[in-house]
Amino acid sequence: MTTLNDQARAILRQNDRGGYTVPTAGLYPYQWNWDSAFAAWGFSTFDLPRAWVEMETLLATQWDDGMVPHIIFHQDDPGYFPGPDVWATEKTPATSGISQPPVAAIITRLMWEQSPQEGHDHMAALYPKLVKWHRWWHDMRCTHGPVAITHPWESGRDNCPDWDVGMAGVDGSDAGPYTRRDTGHVDPSMRPGKEDYDRYIAMVKFGVKVGWDQAKIVEDGPFLMADPGITFILLRAHADLAFMGRALGEDVSEIEEWAMSLRNALPLIWNPELEAYDAKDLRTGRFAGVLGSGAFLAYLAGASNPQLDAQLIRVWDAVRYGIPSADPQAAIFDPRRYWRGPTWPVVNALMAIGLRDSGLLDLESRLRVETAALIEKHGFFEYFDPMDATPCGGDSFTWTAAIWLTWANQDRDQLVGAT
Ligand code: DGY
Numbered sequence: 001m002t003t004l005n006d007q008a009r010a011i012l013r014q015n016d017r018g019g020y021t022v023p024t025a026g027l028y029p030y031q032w033n034w035d036s037a038f039a040a041w042g043f044s045t046f047d048l049p050r051a052w053v054e055m056e057t058l059l060a061t062q063w064d065d066g067m068v069p070h071i072i073f074h075q076d077d078p079g080y081f082p083g084p085d086v087w088a089t090e091k092t093p094a095t096s097g098i099s100q101p102p103v104a105a106i107i108t109r110l111m112w113e114q115s116p117q118e119g120h121d122h123m124a125a126l127y128p129k130l131v132k133w134h135r136w137w138h139d140m141r142c143t144h145g146p147v148a149i150t151h152p153w154e155s156g157r158d159n160c161p162d163w164d165v166g167m168a169g170v171d172g173s174d175a176g177p178y179t180r181r182d183t184g185h186v187d188p189s190m191r192p193g194k195e196d197y198d199r200y201i202a203m204v205k206f207g208v209k210v211g212w213d214q215a216k217i218v219e220d221g222p223f224l225m226a227d228p229g230i231t232f233i234l235l236r237a238h239a240d241l242a243f244m245g246r247a248l249g250e251d252v253s254e255i256e257e258w259a260m261s262l263r264n265a266l267p268l269i270w271n272p273e274l275e276a277y278d279a280k281d282l283r284t285g286r287f288a289g290v291l292g293s294g295a296f297l298a299y300l301a302g303a304s305n306p307q308l309d310a311q312l313i314r315v316w317d318a319v320r321y322g323i324p325s326a327d328p329q330a331a332i333f334d335p336r337r338y339w340r341g342p343t344w345p346v347v348n349a350l351m352a353i354g355l356r357d358s359g360l361l362d363l364e365s366r367l368r369v370e371t372a373a374l375i376e377k378h379g380f381f382e383y384f385d386p387m388d389a390t391p392c393g394g395d396s397f398t399w400t401a402a403i404w405l406t407w408a409n410q411d412r413d414q415l416v417g418a419t
Pocket of ligand 1: 070081153
């Protein structure tokens with residue numbers, strides 16, 4: 001009988017395109033930045049050398065300025081839009097022109113710690129590239145304090161309600177004619193709407209117009225919002241990077257300074273009315289005013305507080321499975337539409353690291369049991385309806401398989417209360 005472990009490993013092998021792994025065939029046929037880091041974590045449970053190759057392939061696509069792009073178009077695939085011709089970044093291999101949540105240092109540390117001797121040279125070779133990427137985040141995206149994103153896709157949480165206030169200021173009428181491909185692969189009601197897409201494309205066009213000059217995009221681009229999600233991920237990643245640097249005997253004071261200035265900026269994304277961390281439109285100073293899963297990544301950076309704890313329990317108790325990507329008690333909640341409500345196993349896995357490190361072990365177990373229940377019921381889908389477990393988005397999904405192997409299926413025989 002094939003076990004879920006076997007199936008998860010088979011998905012990683014199946015989505016392996018030789019040195020890099022696609023998130024899922026069809027819907028996402030290229031290498032995506034944070035998906036690839038999670039793929040490496042998954043591979044590390046049964047093929048550590050292959051895991052290092054994944055991370056090395058990803059970091060090999062770093063731009064000269066330090067950015068590691070969000071999509072790497074290794075081979076043309078007409079089944080995806082917007083492809084390399086639309087991004088027009090003129091890189092080899094072709095890439096998109098924005099970045100994605102910097103989980104690579106967090107996962108590199110986890111991989112290295114599995115086998116410090118075997119991993120030493122790999123980690124040492126990746127270290128300067130990761131430092132260069134983190135410097136890029138500091139110089140190019142932390143100019144206003146917290147991490148700013150220049151396109152919702154940079155956050156990895158594409159259409160979450162956090163971005164609505166910023167998206168309202170983007171003129172999508174400029175997008176021109178185009179044919180979406182995503183809605184041919186999965187149910188359109190589970191994907192972002194047409195108005196969102198017009199704006200996404202208009203933002204890409206702005207990047208092309210200014211030759212992907214990142215400073216210009218931050219200064220004049222159509223969209224600039226502070227993202228609590230990446231802010232917390234980067235804080236955690238800085239700490240893990242500094243840890244590895246110390247082990248290598250490097251001077252890590254520069255990384256410590258980036259981390260300190262980022263931590264000092266946290267009050268700027270605390271919305272007292274919402275009683276939570278909140279996204280903020282940096283063009284207008286307006287908070288998003290909605291509670292999303294980015295706020296709960298605070299645990300990953302040791303930045304939680306009792307008010308946030310109370311909010312976490314409130315939104316979590318309002319659903320049955322996992323932490324929802326948007327507040328179920330808010331009007332915008334849409335339990336099957338991408339980042340506007342569904343629970344995402346991969347984000348649950350990140351939050352679990354934070355809950356565990358914050359000493360909230362019962363909450364970590366609860367999250368593991370609920371996430372595992374979704375996968376046991378329906379398999380390795382991209383995301384799920386948190387109310388009734390309906391599987392959503394792409395199937396045979398790399399990062400869902402990866403977090404099953406690394407986290408969701410760990411030590412569950414000692415836990416009770418599976419949903
Ligand atoms: C997509 O195409 O939906 C991706 O999330 C963009 O990164």
